[in-house]
Amino acid sequence: MAHHAPHAPILFSFPNTDAIVGGLASFILKAQKESLDKKGRFTIALSGGSLPKMLSGLIGNPAVKWDKWHVYYADERVVPLDHPDSNHLACTNVLLSKVPIPASHIHTIDTDLLNDIEELCDAYEKELIREFAQKDAARFPVFDLILLGMGPDGHTVSLFPGHELLAEDDRWVAYIEDSPKPPAKRITFTFPVINHAARVAFVAHGEEKQDVLSEVLDNPETGLPAARVRPAHPGQLYWFVDDAAAAKVKYPHTPIKV
């Protein structure tokens, strides 16, 4: 099979977070349309941090076909779904409770398994297998869109700098019990899953991301977790950032005026 190098990341910079919200909504609508035209469903993975709030531009937009959405978590804390640390709770509060996605299409962790993280992780991996297993079962799932944030240390999902999980090349979902950032127990998509997606989009804003964003985009060879996100051909990586986060970046960007 011919080997294709990954496409270079596409960096969009916006004057402020409101502008990111608008730009991200248009981008997600386009991804949704392409996915629905091709196969009648839209598989999307969300994560935590400030990302959920950035999706508010979709609420009330009649072009969003919510009943065709299938929502997964790229990263989740091993806590009850109503716990303040839950990424599902954050997504529910700002988005999922306000839009008509069928409950059976929202794939949360199984909280009956909170006391057995290995089982909980296996069960979540099986949820993915149920969604993505096809006759010609691909080795890894192909999400239509995975949305990510990045910490000031360059971590993304629960893949932290220097952690042994960075080398995971077999599992779809992995667990971590020693997260350097609380809470300690989490499950996370692995790099092979992230890097098989059709589209991956990072959202990062604010001055506190200046140094790390420049390291990730200008010096990816230093290997920070966020720099290891490079979807395989024909997948594409996008960055949605504000001018404050992009201030030190030399990597070419497409400024978006509003």
Ligand SMILES: O=C(O)[C@H](O)[C@@H](O)[C@H](O)[C@H](O)COP(=O)(O)O
């Ligand atoms: O505990 C974590 O791992 C964080 O919550 C992390 O997942 C978060 O997404 C990033 O730190 C970016 O967060 P912001 O986008 O809010 O800066």
